[in-house]
Amino acid sequence: MDNIDRKAAVADFFQRFDRSMTARLLLDYDGTLAPFQADRHKAYPYPGIMPILDRIIRSGRTKITVVSGRPVSEIQNLLRELTDFEIWGAHGLEHLSADGVYRCTDIDPNILAILREAEDWLSQKELLPITEIKPGGIAVHWRGLSASEVEDVQSRIQGGWDKFNGIQGVKLLAFDGGIELRTACPDKGDVIRAVLKTTDAATPIAFLGDDFTDEDAFHVLNGRGLSVLVRPEYRPTNAEAWLQSPQELISFLESWADIA
Ligand SMILES: [Mg+2]
Known part of the structure; x- marks a missing residue:
């Protein structure tokens, strides 16, 4: 994948964006929205991210979902300034709906x-x-x-x-x-499957992630939505696009806020 391909995938996605549908924006947390910190309890989003996410949520035209390996409670704490978004925690074992309904899958x-x-x-x-x-x-x-x-x-x-x-x-x-x-189950690919099951085929949907555990999600989403690797440096990936964080990530989210 070269630079032109990865930019074309994003441009193509926004061009086809069906504004009549409520879009779905799925986001990994660590390494994607937030840079790594020695103290993981202080890994807050990059400067500038929170106002854009808030703006996207307030528009009422996009549902935001955070999909993380962290427990739901940690994501809630790190994003406590943000409301009205959904969380899949512990790689999809935990779920907290945007209106606050929590459930956790039983473990064998x-x-x-x-x-x-x-x-x-x-x-x-x-x-x-x-x-x-x-x-x-x-x-x-x-x-x-x-x-x-x-x-x-x-x-x-x-x-x-x-x-x-x-x-x-x-x-x-x-x-x-x-x-x-x-x-072994669930993984982030299972989360994407669950989301797609309840999402209309015309709904614009994207997933952004940085780590190896996000590759399952990219794989499941390909052909249906936009998969985006977010990292300061490129690495081989299943994702269709790459955003160099944080600058290109912020531009992407601003474009989403403008278009959606
Ligand atoms: Mg990550």
């Missing part, structure tokens, strides 16, 4: 037992301070550690968690700044 007891075993191992190795227990998953974060500390944690995890690799129903997910052991 066998998978819960595996996650507990992984947590016990982390506890024995005194890695709990960098561990996050999430719905359906357990993540180890190494952002903010020194290079040698990261290497040490990675090799210990590799040794201790290797036995979970390949077990049916769970998966090891490398993400930007850590690794997570979690239930």
